Amino acid sequence: MIVVLSDTHRTERPGLTGPIREAVQTADRVIHAGDFTTEAVLEGFQSLTDSFVAVAGNRDSPTVSDRLPSARTLEIGEFTVAVTHTQSGGQTGLTYFGAERDADLVISGHTHHPHFVSAEGPALVNPGSHADPRGGDPTYVELELRNGALQGRIRTPFGDEKQVFRMEGRSGAGGDTARGGD
Secondary structure (H helix, E strand, O other): OEEEEOOOOEOOOOOOOHHHHHHHHHOOEEEEOOOOEOHHHHHHHHHHOOOEEEOOOOOOOHHHHOOOOOEEEEEEOOEEEEEEOOOOOHHHHHHHHHHHOOOOEEEOOOOOOOEEEOOOOOEEEEOOOOOOOOOOOOOEEEEEEEOOEEEEEEEOOOOOEEEEEEEEOOOOOOOOEEEEOO
16 A cells, blocks of 8 residues: 655654554555655654655755655556646646656645546646645545556545545556546
8 A cells, every 4th residue: 555645734743643654654655745844754754664755845944855856756556656746837737747757647735635636647636634634634645556456545544535536557448547536
């Protein structure tokens, strides 16, 4: 399982308790889409997992931003995933960002509002914020590879599912597809 988080906005520690802490500690990989705020929070995440991938956010201190790139591209099975905190132009900017990297999925943060969107080009997922949700529930995303598909769940830190989605691989019947709300 892969855990995806963003927008922690803490000063001393990651703010993980209960099921979300367990998910981070047992995940095969943890991806963070930026805005840790301080180096102590970044290091707190790094101490919880052996496989941690992150990008800098717009509210990260210089000591955090100096340690992290603004964007990354990685592989999850046969899926190419581009990670950034934000891009100008909203969803259109994120779609262009992903297309430039031949990505199947773009992971971003910044808005603090979780969503999965599938349209032309790469699918877009934002895990929301587990620690600073700004008007909604705190959330994060879990991703799993199953039978060549990438299955995702937007969850609360308490384990409740908010949205379920699935992306078929490039070699799957029907090519690149994704849908939300299953």
